[in-house]
Amino acid sequence: MNEELSAGVDGLIDKLAGWLRELIAMAPNLLLALLVLVVFGFLARRIERLSRRLFARLSGQESLTDLLAGLARVITVLVGLFIALELLHLDKTVTSILAGVGVVGLALGFAFQDIAANFMSGVIMAVRRPFAHGDLVEIAGVLGTITEVELRATHLRALEGHDVMVPNREVFQNKIINYTRTPERRVDLEVGIAYGDDLRKVREVTLAALEAHPDRDGSKELKLYFTGFGESSIDFVVQMWIGRADQAAFLAARSEAIIRVKEAFDGEGITIPFPIRTLDFGAKVVGGESLRDEPLRIAREG
Numbered sequence: 001m002n003e004e005l006s007a008g009v010d011g012l013i014d015k016l017a018g019w020l021r022e023l024i025a026m027a028p029n030l031l032l033a034l035l036v037l038v039v040f041g042f043l044a045r046r047i048e049r050l051s052r053r054l055f056a057r058l059s060g061q062e063s064l065t066d067l068l069a070g071l072a073r074v075i076t077v078l079v080g081l082f083i084a085l086e087l088l089h090l091d092k093t094v095t096s097i098l099a100g101v102g103v104v105g106l107a108l109g110f111a112f113q114d115i116a117a118n119f120m121s122g123v124i125m126a127v128r129r130p131f132a133h134g135d136l137v138e139i140a141g142v143l144g145t146i147t148e149v150e151l152r153a154t155h156l157r158a159l160e161g162h163d164v165m166v167p168n169r170e171v172f173q174n175k176i177i178n179y180t181r182t183p184e185r186r187v188d189l190e191v192g193i194a195y196g197d198d199l200r201k202v203r204e205v206t207l208a209a210l211e212a213h214p215d216r217d218g219s220k221e222l223k224l225y226f227t228g229f230g231e232s233s234i235d236f237v238v239q240m241w242i243g244r245a246d247q248a249a250f251l252a253a254r255s256e257a258i259i260r261v262k263e264a265f266d267g268e269g270i271t272i273p274f275p276i277r278t279l280d281f282g283a284k285v286v287g288g289e290s291l292r293d294e295p296l297r298i299a300r301e302g
Contacts, residue, residue: 044080122150187254
């Protein structure tokens with residue numbers, strides 16, 4: 001028993017002595033590896049600051065700038081770590097780390113594919129910049145102004161006043177209507193007039209009513225097109241351009257246009273008809289009774 005214990009202790013001492021000799025032999029490489037980590041740590045901070053300035057000029061998006069600058073710092077640190085491991089002759093460790101990173105990345109990609117899709121869409125939009133803060137846009141059926149653009153979602157302040165958060169994947173995949181990119185906007189006013197009115201006179205009166213509209217862009221021509229025969233009216237649309245694109249100006253211009261057209265029609269005796277419905281009280285209902293007698297029957301039953 002004592003011999004076995006003595007052999008075990010001797011083996012342990014030999015093992016520790018071997019590790020000590022290896023540590024002494026690797027001391028220069030270990031010091032060099034630590035120096036590499038310190039240098040790359042300092043370099044990573046410098047690269048992050050330089051990257052932040054560069055990306056801020058290129059993209060103009062704070063969230064994207066933070067992401068890319070942080071990514072540049074992480075890559076720099078990883079490069080320093082791999083070099084340090086190579087200096088310590090830990091090639092298998094480097095290979096294992098890379099393999100593990102790949103497997104973990106693949107698993108996370110499947111588990112969080114929606115988040116990843118929103119994230120990548122946010123990065124692409126930050127580069128392409130289809131809109132900016134304060135723009136009036138319509139996205140996925142929501143009309144509002146851009147209040148915040150994150151890498152995961154885009155925030156809009158709807159015209160009703162509430163905040164709407166749209167995932168970037170939906171923003172990227174849907175049609176985006178930006179009303180702020182152009183300095184002007186067109187007002188389309190749809191009107192119906194009675195069948196008995198003179199269409200040429202209607203055209204003349206309508207254009208004259210809108211000619212002096214205070215918000216109208218005089219550099220663009222007023223246009224009026226008759227569009228069809230409705231159930232109780234002949235329909236037309238008049239197109240007028242205004243010099244502002246914001247929603248308040250658009251609504252005010254359209255409201256003033258409606259007032260001016262209505263006043264002009266009233267002054268010229270032009271009729272904007274009500275919907276007409278014809279009721280035939282001679283029609284037969286179930287049982288052969290006439291609708292003409294229905295009110296009397298209901299009165300008697302009451």
